[in-house]
Amino acid sequence: MGNLRCVYMFVAFKRYRNLHIILERAQRPIPNAEYNLVCIFKAYLHPFDAMKSIFTLPFLLGFALVSCTNTTSETTESEKEEKEVELTADTNSPVLMILGTIQDAGSPQIGCKKDCCKDLFTNPDPDRMVVSLGVSDGKGNNYLFEATPDLPRQFELLQKNGKKREKNTPDGIFLTHAHIGHYTGLMYLGKEAMDADQVPVYAMPRMSAFLSENGPWNLLVDRNNIELKGINEGEVVQLDEITVAPILVPHRDEYSETVGYRIEGPNKSALFIPDIDKWTKWDQDIINEVAKVDYAFLDATFFSGEEINNRDISQIPHPFVIESLEAFKHLTASEKSKIHFIHFNHTNPIIDVNSDKAKQVLKAGFKIAQVNDCFNL
Ligand SMILES: [Zn+2]
Ligand SMILES: [Zn+2]
Ligand SMILES: [Zn+2]
Secondary structure, three states: OHHHHHHHHHHHHHHHOHHHHHHHHOOOOOOOHHHHHHHHHHHHHHHHHHHHHHHHHHHHHHHHHHHHHHHHHHHHHHHHHHHHHOOOOOOOOEEEEEEEOOOOOOOOOOOOOOOOOOOOOOOOOOOOOOOEEEEEEEEEEEEOOOOOOOOOHHHHHHHOOOOOOOOOOOEEEOOOOOOHHHHHHHHHHOOOOOOOOOOOEEEEEHHHHHHHHHHHHHHHOOOOEEEEEEEOOOEEEEEOEEEEEEEEOOOOOOOOOOOEEEEEOOOOOEEEEOOOOOOHOOOOOHHHHHHHEEEEEEEEEOHHHHHHHOHHHOOOOOHHHHHHHOOOOOOOOOHHOOOEEOEOOOOHHHHHOOOOHHHHHHHHEEOOOOOOEEOOO
């Protein structure tokens, strides 16, 4: 695992150039074996970057040495499993990337005086972006899942890690529903911002109607900043080698229906359900749905009912992580390892992968999604 640790820190160093963050990353578990090679090849190993690295090498080597010697003896069962994953780094193949992991309201959340947020107002963590996935098809097309308030940085990250193209807007944005974290990033495409030209936005019928019939979003439609592409349950959107299928899920549907997505590449497939009320309220069996894919990015808003003491948690239902651990406890190790928890409320202790609760989740064989994780599709 030592080599992977070095590579992971190399990425942290290249991305952040900030000692505080690099030191923090040095303590984290390696998020995903594929992350290391796919992301490195895609983003960091082109000649110009390599040249720049020469100047930073002495510093990096010092860290890598300390880090690697610390970790080689700590190989856990799940790390052994990851080692066995076949690592490929074909820059021309489709890849899915985690661009954000946090619940709609972000982290830190406005007014939060608790330990979860109090230091983040003055010392923000650049990885605390609202939930989003990116897909690069290996041919220069880049797609976003969700239009979050962090969309500008997320699109930049996706382009940097995917096969870059000079285009300055996504080739498509897939929306799940009309809650603030999932669509308000569309504002960056409007007249007050870049005044984009016909960015394809894939949306279900109620979601499309919501955008076309309500200001300020209808301005985006009327001015052709976005081009609404209607999608429907049971229909598949074909994007060259990649297919995307919306799946209806039960959620608080004030303004739109809510969907998750099944995303299929030529080799691997993924399920993305960032918001759902409870697994038991769904007419589908989540265990069957996980069985159909290679990766599942699932709603983990709250760890348990205990972390919210100022709100009636029954009014904001989500599958608690502890409920999911119970529901998935009889799955095989390989099925469990598909599940990556995502969409964390600011109060959820597993945002900090060094917390006891996060260790409990990882030890049980599940994964915790991290920004910049990459997965071959
Ligand atoms: Zn949400
Ligand atoms: Zn907080
Ligand atoms: Zn929601």
